[in-house]
Amino acid sequence: MMLKIGLLLFFFVFETSMVGAIAAGLKGAAVYQKYCSICHGAEGRGDGHAAFFMSPKPRDFSSGRFKLRYTLPGQLPLDNDLLATVTKGMHGSLMPSFESLSEQERKEVVAYIKTLAVTEPGGKNIFTAGAKPKAIVIPPEPRVTRASIARGKELYRDLGCGDCHGEQGKGDGPSANDLKDQWGYNIKPTDFTRGIFKGGAEPRELYKRTATGMDGTPMPAYGDDLIPGKDRWALVHYSQSLATGLAAPSK
Numbered sequence: 001m002m003l004k005i006g007l008l009l010f011f012f013v014f015e016t017s018m019v020g021a022i023a024a025g026l027k028g029a030a031v032y033q034k035y036c037s038i039c040h041g042a043e044g045r046g047d048g049h050a051a052f053f054m055s056p057k058p059r060d061f062s063s064g065r066f067k068l069r070y071t072l073p074g075q076l077p078l079d080n081d082l083l084a085t086v087t088k089g090m091h092g093s094l095m096p097s098f099e100s101l102s103e104q105e106r107k108e109v110v111a112y113i114k115t116l117a118v119t120e121p122g123g124k125n126i127f128t129a130g131a132k133p134k135a136i137v138i139p140p141e142p143r144v145t146r147a148s149i150a151r152g153k154e155l156y157r158d159l160g161c162g163d164c165h166g167e168q169g170k171g172d173g174p175s176a177n178d179l180k181d182q183w184g185y186n187i188k189p190t191d192f193t194r195g196i197f198k199g200g201a202e203p204r205e206l207y208k209r210t211a212t213g214m215d216g217t218p219m220p221a222y223g224d225d226l227i228p229g230k231d232r233w234a235l236v237h238y239s240q241s242l243a244t245g246l247a248a249p250s251k
Contacts, residue, residue, distance in 0.1 A: 016119075028112030031105050035098060036113075044116030054094050056183045061116040064126035065216040067200045073221035074215050076117075076172070078125065078133055082110045092196045134209050139229040141203055144237050152238025155231055159222065164189040167213040169242035182216040195243035196244065206236045 033042070039054065041047040043060035059066065068085050069077040086106050089097035097105060117126040123187050142148060156162065164179060166172040169192035181187045190197060198214075199205045210232045213221030222232060 011208065023090075026106070026112055026115060028108030028110070029110045030187070031101065032112050035101075036109065037095070052193075055185075056093055056181070056187055057183065059216075060183065061113055061218065062119055063131070063182070064117045064119070067214040067217065069121045069133075069212050070135045070208060070210075072136060073223060076130055077133060077135040079107075079110055079114075082113060083107060086110060088200065089199045091200065092190065092198050108196075113175065136208070136223075138204060138207055138211075139233075141207075141236075142230065142233055148237045150243050151231065152236070152241075154211075154236035155227065155235050156238055161235075164218065165192060169193055169239070179218050183216075187217055189226065192239050192242040201240075201243065203233075203236055203240070206239055207232055210235050 001160075037048055039050050039058040040061060041051070041058075044060045046060035048058060049151075062075060066077045066081065066085075068090070069075070069081050071077060071081070083106055085095070086098050086101075086109060088099070089095045098109075113129045114123065118124070119126065122123070162169075162170075162173050163175045164173045166176065166189075171189045171191035173189065176189050179187050181238060195201055197206060199209055206210040208221050209219070212223075213219050222235070
């Protein structure tokens with residue numbers, strides 16, 4: 001009996017939230033409620049019915065903090081950043097790809113997700129009130145060489161990457177078991193040896209993660225104020241060498 005009541009309440013909340021959003025004329029609301037709310041919640045606060053069982057936890061869109069961005073640290077993502085995440089999903093998590101949806105549907109759900117970025121009821125929308133985000137500049141990737149991988153290994157050590165990711169990149173550093181995200185949930189550092197990276201394993205994607213960090217997590221940004229672009233590429237090359245296990249180039 002209690003189960004039936006619980007299910008009825010769930011469907012009542014689901015339907016009323018969807019009807020209210022659609023009545024407000026918000027495009028993408030129906031797509032969001034059908035595919036996204038079960039994890040991210042009806043109001044995008046990361047508290048959907050499936051969130052309890054998930055690790056890492058679904059993103060709280062109301063915070064305005066997003067992991068995968070092409071923008072400077074602490075800035076909001078570009079529309080294309082959000083569209084890429086919806087399209088490709090997030091590797092190493094339960095966030096699936098929604099490439100099966102039409103491009104128009106994906107763009108509309110991105111627009112709807114942006115309307116959920118309100119930290120408190122009646123507050124200002126973060127995307128509307130915030131400064132316009134600025135994309136980082138990614139310099140051309142230099143050739144992968146033994147020297148670039150060695151330089152990356154040196155930086156990996158000096159910047160303390162091993163404290164979280166481990167000396168061999170296995171995600172088993174001394175701080176690995178104590179890491180929490182902005183919301184207090186336990187979070188595990190990436191195990192580079194698996195070759196699974198949340199934003200994708202492409203070199204440019206790894207460069208973005210190194211340069212911008214991952215907002216809401218302990219992963220910091222290594223921007224121009226800390227290291228130059230050539231050193232970020234060296235870190236990318238070293239990370240790739242850990243993932244592939246391939247021998248370093250001869251020169």
